[in-house]
Amino acid sequence: MNQDHFNMEIRKYLKKVGITSQREITDLVTKAISEGKLTGNETLKAHANITLQDLGCTIEIDGEISLD
Template sequence: MDEETFNLSIRKFLKVVGVSSQREIEQAIAQALADGTIAGTGRFPVTMTLELPAAKLKAKFDGEIQLE
């Protein structure tokens, strides 16, 4: 295994996930605000699941999105 290639591919994947996830969250919150589903204040629980079936990895990460 080439450690440098491995680490670079992980970073590339995480960058895509980070940017794409932020965009999805922003769009979902904007739509929920427009629909009146949520108010412009509050805290919302959020969960991210990372799966790598070949390595039998399934990791869950919990957090919170705050609007104020």
Template sequence: MTEDSFNMSMRKFLKLVGVTSQQQIEEAVRDARAAGTLPDGPLRAEVTLTIEGLDLSHRIDGDISLPDDA
């Protein structure tokens, strides 16, 4: 595998992670809003990336601000 194909493979995976994660978050926010259970303020989020065979576990956390109309 060339360096270019390796980078393209990583980018494809990360795009899939980003797109599907955003869709899931948006759906959960819509559902919570409809149910009246959407919390005030930013949402605390955490993601853990693990890769089998590399002994990699990388944790990322942060806040997601809600839109004003939420």
């Protein structure tokens, strides 16, 4: 295994995950605020899964997103 190539591939994948999820979360929160479902001062609980299907492994990540 080429470690440098592997690390670059991981970074590329995580960048794609980050950009896509940030866009989706931003759109959802903006819509919820405009519909009055959120005020914009909340802290949202977040949960993400990354699944490596070929390895039968799921990585779970919990966190919070503050809208302050």
